Amino acid sequence: MKNLTLLLLFFSLFGCGAKQAVSELPSKRTLKGTWELTDIKFIGEKGIYKAFLFDAADSACFKGSEWVFIPNNASGRFTTNASNSTCDILNYRIIWSFLEVGNNKSFQFKYADEKNRPQSKDKTGYRAEINELTAGNMIITLPSTYEGNSFDVVIKFEKKSDNINL
Template sequence: MKKFLSLTVLVLVLVSCGGTSKVAKQARKTFDGNWTLTSVTYPQNTGTFNVTLFNDAAASCLEGSTWDFVSNNNRGTYDVSGSNCTSGTRHFIWSIDEENTPQGVYDFLLKPVNEKYKSTNGNQGFRLNLSSLTQNSMVWEQTVTLEGSPFVIRMTFSKL
């Protein structure tokens, strides 16, 4: 009986401590659906920059792209179109990572994959900061290095 009680208590502790927080679960649900990448900006810098996002396309090619997030399997697609752009549908796997960030702040992980959702480019992915998320808009920020200094890329989305 003592072993059963100890095992039950252990299971309850593991279940209550593990898993995704209520806030992160709500964020996943909010992601679900179709979004448009309305703008790519560089809030701390002025000038013209030739930025390639996700080792895929120029920022100008991704502006106006449509993104579909499916929260029950963390898969998605985005469509690129436009002149001087390699048009087509791209696939990705995504997740919200709350483990390595302060409480209430989330990193968003995006990993490009092929049509069968298998890794491409040596299992490479991208970590972005989910700086804002509402029912109708979301903002990602990615900090990279430019000439030895931090360079912030801000991507703003609107829900369709």
């Protein structure tokens, strides 16, 4: 019941006429469909960067991964790409949302079970700043650290279709 109340509150506040610009909280309908993670860049001091993204796999395994977003219940999934011998195909269900704190707009998600309940007992998840979100592209920035050095992982998605098959 609590989730239903929160969902109704969300739609009453943000469901009417939300624009696609990042200056406002994006509409969940913008993400509806199947997306491909097309590019990953590391921004920081010069050096070699390697990231284990979302506690799932090396960043190289995410390039070409498929992401499905279902806006009516804020669920979805992603499947990593086995592009080389070091990558396994991993499939994770997620629940996702947008968050606005001050001027920052974020995309966030948690791993979920088959009933769309968070898998983590402490209900932790992942949050990335939205740099761009249009009907065909999304670019997010995920702050990271390695051996005490901060850097950003910039992730680009391109929409492939409006299909939403889990």
